[in-house]
Amino acid sequence: MEHNVCSSSLDAGYAPGRLLDAIKARLKLKTDSDLSRYLEVGAPLVSKMRSSRCGLSAGFLIRAQEACGFEIAEMRRLCGDRRAKIRIEKLKKRDATPLEHQ
Numbered sequence: 001m002e003h004n005v006c007s008s009s010l011d012a013g014y015a016p017g018r019l020l021d022a023i024k025a026r027l028k029l030k031t032d033s034d035l036s037r038y039l040e041v042g043a044p045l046v047s048k049m050r051s052s053r054c055g056l057s058a059g060f061l062i063r064a065q066e067a068c069g070f071e072i073a074e075m076r077r078l079c080g081d082r083r084a085k086i087r088i089e090k091l092k093k094r095d096a097t098p099l100e101h102q
Contacts, residue, residue, distance in 0.1 A: 017050045019064075019079035026068040039063045 020035065029035050032050065036043040041060060048054035061075055070078070 014080040016056055016079045020050055022078050023064050023068050
């Protein structure tokens with residue numbers, strides 16, 4: 001059974017299971033156990049990520065990106081991560097503004 005991620009399901013908030021399903025579909029895998037073996041991570045970790053008891057680690061995202069070719073931004077979108085990006089340049093500009101004298 002192939003899982004397709006539709007745009008209406010992306011509006012439901014943070015759900016790493018959507019990302020896991022999209023990775024499985026891209027790699028043509030059937031179960032989370034198959035996914036854990038393919039990515040060489042523990043099956044309990046995949047289960048915890050799916051149920052949001054454990055966050056998606058950087059290492060997992062990198063392994064998944066290398067295995068299936070999703071861009072990191074696409075993986076963030078699939079799991080519902082809507083955090084804004086903070087650029088270092090913006091922080092430097094904010095810190096460089098002179099303080100007002102009292």
